[in-house]
Amino acid sequence: MRTGALLLAGVILALSAPPASAADGSDVTFTNGGVTLHGTVVAPPGGSNLPGLVMVHGSGEHSREDYRDQAEAFARQGIATLIYDKRTEGYSQFSRSYSTLADDALAAVEALRKRPEVDPARVGVWGLSEGGWVAPLAASRSADVAFVVTLGANGVEPSRQQAWAIENQLRQLGMTGSMVRMASSTMMRQLVGSGVFPEAYYDPVPVLKSLRQPVLGLWGAKDVLTPPGEAVRIFQASVAHHTLRVFPDAQHQLRRTTDGYDKLPGYAPGYLELVGTWVHDLPTASSADAPPSQDRPSSSVSPLSWYESTWLQLAALVVLLGTFGFGLFRRPGRRLAVTGLVTVLGFLVVDVLIQTTMGKGLGPVVLGRPLPWLALQLPSLATVAAAIGTAVAWWRTRTPRLGVVLAGGVVFVPWAVYWGLLGI
Template sequence: MRAAVPSARLGLAVLGASVVGVVLLSVAGRLLGPAQDWRPEPYVAPPLTDRPPPPVDTGSAPSDGDAEHGVVREDISVPVRGDELAATVFAPDAPGSYPAVAFVHGAGAGDRSSFFGLAERFARAGIVAVAYDKRSDYSYFDNRDFDQLAEDASAVVAVMRDRSDVDPERAGLWGLSEGGRVVPLAASRDSGVAFVVTVGGAIRGPLRNTAWSVYEGLAAAGAPAGAGRLAVRILGGGHLFTLHLDPPTGVWAGVGQPALVIYGTNDYLVPPAESSRHIVDDLRRGGNTAHAVRFFDGADHGLRRDGDYAPGYVRTVTDWITGLPGSAAAAAPVAGPLPVQRYATTPVPRTPWYGGTPGLIATVLLTVVGALVVPAIVRRRLPAGAGECAAVLRSSRRAMRAGIAAYAVMWAYVGLTIGLGYTRNGGELLFQVGWGLVRAAGLLAVVAGAAAGAALLTARRHGWAPEGAQQVLLASHGAVAALMVLSVAYWGVFEPRW
């Protein structure tokens, strides 16, 4: 067919419409987004000490923390409210009155066997160590009752205190990650808990910690700020059950027992600087002077480095426990290299319903219907022949596919950024180029939509009017294309800031 306007003018019209479309989509993204936009805040709290802390004693042997004691193992059960917990005790194989410690799980199912290796090393160092299963009705998503978990931990300590080989004045708790939320609750309510050790203790809720970890990791790798904001906004759709809730503040202020606070400097699941600062401030506010903080260089959330526990970690804990009560006062307040933290943890705003899981499911279902189901039904009813109809439908189909491609590229990049940011992998080039591809795909979708609109208007000027099945197919293509670019706009792809 012959164009109603010269191709150059048509191209300028498409370009102009694309520019206007990008501007409108940028505004739409801002309007559709959460009422409170997330912005990273620099971490500005002072370090725990003004002077360089002394190094942690890393020991001198590969068997660091092991001693001369043989080990005897015993399976027991601990009655608790509404349940009975299976537990395994590792004790020194020699008569005596030893300190005791119970291992409190972090998030997740919590099988006691995960602590067997550590419990045996503690027993060899002269500590009665018990690993126990979490209660059977615990659920990470819909039954994270920390009061109940603290009550369970106290029940385990009570059973240990009744043992003939345990000094009842030296039976305490060791908590990993979210176990660091359980042990201060138990200690603040139960004077029978003689001490607490927290390793990688979580102070904030899972969603807030995850957002910090991803953004901190991306910033360290040189990723664009827009990519970090996109990742955190995506995480804002994860306001599921109680994962977005922070624990109550001030719990550690109620802990008067000796406390040992331990973090690895490469802890990517919780911020070691902010978390340790929070715990120490609470302990001091409550008047607790019998506390110590230890940082282990290069150690991860579980205090591992290169697959094994960080040098000196086991010895630090066992020496501190076996040396109580004297070790609580004699220990240096802070030791080990201070962790570096760029950004503070900040609450993640809740996304509107269409930005969360329900909206994502609805978007995918509508796309499948509009891009596959409707065309499959309608295409058989299209009139034979080419001409205006075929050209317009090809153009609308390209716009739809370009929108779907932009949406898919964005989600692929989101998965990449969250995964690599969380694990501190990936480099600046990867993140920058990927972000550029996401934005380019969004722009191409807008251009394809503008071109489809121009093709339809041109055909209408020539007197063509879609009928029946043609109208349905054009509407289906257009609806999917619009849904895709609006979805991409919602996630901030068209924002002017890089």
């Protein structure tokens, strides 16, 4: 009943609002930590005493233009919305701080509260995806934030969410088995353990529990990037004052979708209107939709054991390349050297393709495996066979040079098992 009333009010607001072209844009700047950020306030012309909304970005590089269409939709409902260019200094794929991003958002909140057309007591934050970690963190730090809106927010750690999303993507491409486990688990654990996955173990729950502002949490039931069922349950259990809504045919960004992977024109019906009516009339009681179903739960990314350490993996790689490279110039053991080098170098190439294309650059899938992975598993088996033959030859001759190549074969077997090359 509450949702129906909010949507009806949103339709009335939309019908009575100025036309789409009647939203004013005013450029603003604000600073945090010595970095100047640039943005635009999109608001209905001639408005006064307006609620305000600061839009906080998802992950990756973003400019204010990425959110302008939604800001204009909110402006047509009488909300002054600040969109801004995401910082590039101190933010990259390998380096970022949610704390810094939260302070950026608070600086934007302060800039919006100073606007003459804005009611400073009614300014909140909106966060998408990564912004679903950042926006609540900003709100937890300042009573000046009146409310929080999140889209596709996570209740789990970033590393756990990313592992779940990678496995979804690979399964959607028809992949199963050892390569999927390698990409979503082994490689993810290595990235986290080596320190190149920023904020990997950020826990959002303590921040959610600390919030005293009303929170509107929105998810697409077909979200394949954020575990939506888990997120709804965690928000419901953690946030004191919540309104949680699930849109059945929407993906991560609340765009219309058929399967969570395609992106149809337009947003989920009712999403924009719901935000507008909720901001204008913050509810006093909590309510939540039923959590959507998930094909499988997410799993935590466990820390590396000592034998998996990044330095040990690098050392193994050096040994493999060195011993197999040495064997290329020695007739005994050359077969082991060739198959071993082909496998190791090929694995490095395929691994880069998996990480940069989320599996899309690996071509056709046969028997649940992309052709490049199958092409690696065959020389892996040949390398094991060659290592056995080399071991027999070395036992008969005890040739030191042959022993060097054999050492590579001995290291290769556990290495290939660990990375899934000898798995099914």
